[in-house]
Amino acid sequence: KNEVEQSPQNLTAQEGEFITINCSYSVGISALHWLQQHPGGGIVSLFMLSSGKKKHGRLIATINIQEKHSSLHITASHPRDSAVYICAVRGRSGGGADGLTFGKGTHLIIQP
Amino acid sequence: DTEVTQTPKHLVMGMTNKKSLKCEQHMGHRAMYWYKQKAKKPPELMFVYSYEKLSINESVPSRFSPECPNSSLLNLHLHALQPEDSALYLCASSQGQADYGYTFGSGTRLTVV
Numbered sequence: 631k632n633e634v635e636q637s638p639q640n641l642t643a644q645e646g647e648f649i650t651i652n653c654s655y656s657v658g659i660s661a662l663h664w665l666q667q668h669p670g671g672g673i674v675s676l677f678m679l680s681s682g683k684k685k686h687g688r689l690i691a692t693i694n695i696q697e698k699h700s701s702l703h704i705t706a707s708h709p710r711d712s713a714v715y716i717c718a719v720r721g722r723s724g725g726g727a728d729g730l731t732f733g734k735g736t737h738l739i740i741q742p
Numbered sequence: 743d744t745e746v747t748q749t750p751k752h753l754v755m756g757m758t759n760k761k762s763l764k765c766e767q768h769m770g771h772r773a774m775y776w777y778k779q780k781a782k783k784p785p786e787l788m789f790v791y792s793y794e795k796l797s798i799n800e801s802v803p804s805r806f807s808p809e810c811p812n813s814s815l816l817n818l819h820l821h822a823l824q825p826e827d828s829a830l831y832l833c834a835s836s837q838g839q840a841d842y843g844y845t846f847g848s849g850t851r852l853t854v855v
Binding site: 673 | 748775777783784785786787790798800830832834843844845846847848849851
């Protein structure tokens with residue numbers, strides 16, 4: 631079973647700071663997801679990565695398959711970015727209809 | 743329509759009640775999932791349906807009974823639950839191929855009293 635580790639677990643930063651959240655996993659994967667969850671709420675999919683880098687607005691996600699590591703960056707952070715960010719991986723068992731294995735999440739607070 | 747819709751949003755039920763959670767998507771996704779999330783914990787996979795057939799059951803107690811009546815609808819039938827089953831129940835869907843992402847519903851907050 632894949633072990634997914636995220637760091638840091640908690641992060642408080644000032645508005646405008648550059649944020650980095652890291653994720654590492656133990657077994658080869660077919661895809662890695664970055665997800666966002668607001669308190670008491672559902673989950674929003676931010677990125678799905680199988681290689682390289684993706685950018686959407688102020689969010690950037692990268693993955694290094696060889697090192698089994700991914701990072702999520704937030705540029706010019708804003709209080710509305712405050713949420714739990716979760717890394718989740720999808721196995722290589724084939725078929726595609728596989729559940730995700732989740733990290734424990736990073737609780738991000740951006741202070742004005 | 744690019745959403746996964748879950749109803750109800752909140753549910754309080756007694757330990758002797760029978761209730762059902764509903765999940766619906768109209769994106770043509772062929773895989774649908776139930777996850778359980780306890781407070782301050784990551785979601786845990788419960789069931790996977792692929793092409794309307796149950797493909798994964800993560801050793802979930804029989805008091806949780808999934809049903810997939812058609813490719814757009816996924817139900818979770820609840821019976822004789824325990825207070826420790828109180829959690830956020832999340833539904834998700836995907837194309838069922840590794841190259842495609844997931845779409846999550848907003849969840850049903852279940853409280854068992």
